Amino acid sequence: MTMSLLLKVCDYPMMIRLIYASRAINLGPVDVKDILSSSRRNNHQLAVTGALSLSNGIFLQCLEGERSAVNAVYHHILKDKRHNKPEILSLEEITQRQFTGWNMGLIAATAENSALFLKYSSTSEFDPFTMSAPALKEFFAEVLSSARWLS
Ligand SMILES: Cc1cc2nc3c(=O)[nH]c(=O)nc-3n(C[C@H](O)[C@H](O)[C@H](O)COP(=O)(O)O)c2cc1C
Numbered sequence: 001m002t003m004s005l006l007l008k009v010c011d012y013p014m015m016i017r018l019i020y021a022s023r024a025i026n027l028g029p030v031d032v033k034d035i036l037s038s039s040r041r042n043n044h045q046l047a048v049t050g051a052l053s054l055s056n057g058i059f060l061q062c063l064e065g066e067r068s069a070v071n072a073v074y075h076h077i078l079k080d081k082r083h084n085k086p087e088i089l090s091l092e093e094i095t096q097r098q099f100t101g102w103n104m105g106l107i108a109a110t111a112e113n114s115a116l117f118l119k120y121s122s123t124s125e126f127d128p129f130t131m132s133a134p135a136l137k138e139f140f141a142e143v144l145s146s147a148r149w150l151s
Pocket residue numbers: 022035038039040042043052059061073076077078079080082083104
């Protein structure tokens with residue numbers, strides 16, 4: 001491989017999927033709505049897609065898109081005072097998105113979704129901090145195929 005071809009390959013935009021969890025704090029009644037509307041607006045501009053859940057006082061979010069765009073969104077989110085103790089639970093390069101139709105989908109706190117949380121959680125209460133990266137990936141994949149969403 002020539003040097004120019006090698007450089008071309010390395011320059012090619014790369015997509016990643018980042019999954020993190022954080023603890024919700026100081027949340028007012030309209031905060032989740034606000035988070036969703038700014039997420040959808042900003043993520044659309046950056047071609048970032050994903051989903052967010054809030055359950056058991058814990059945010060769990062999947063962000064996917066071009067690597068620098070996902071990093072920019074994540075750094076922005078880290079500064080938000082409505083949550084703390086963020087932990088990256090999974091980070092991988094991807095060749096395709098899962099959440100093609102969602103700049104930020106909200107995983108609603110329905111009974112159906114609670115059962116789904118439990119399916120992938122080793123504890124009786126939903127606790128993504130204890131979940132493995134493969135379990136988290138399967139959880140989000142199943143959310144897309146079977147859980148009910150709020151828009
Ligand atoms: C758990 C959580 C997830 C968030 N996710 C996103 C997101 O995916 N995209 C986004 O732009 N902002 C997200 N936000 C909101 C940002 O922290 C910030 O409030 C927002 O981007 C401000 O946007 P604005 O300057 O356009 O009003 C999230 C906040 C929290 C607490």
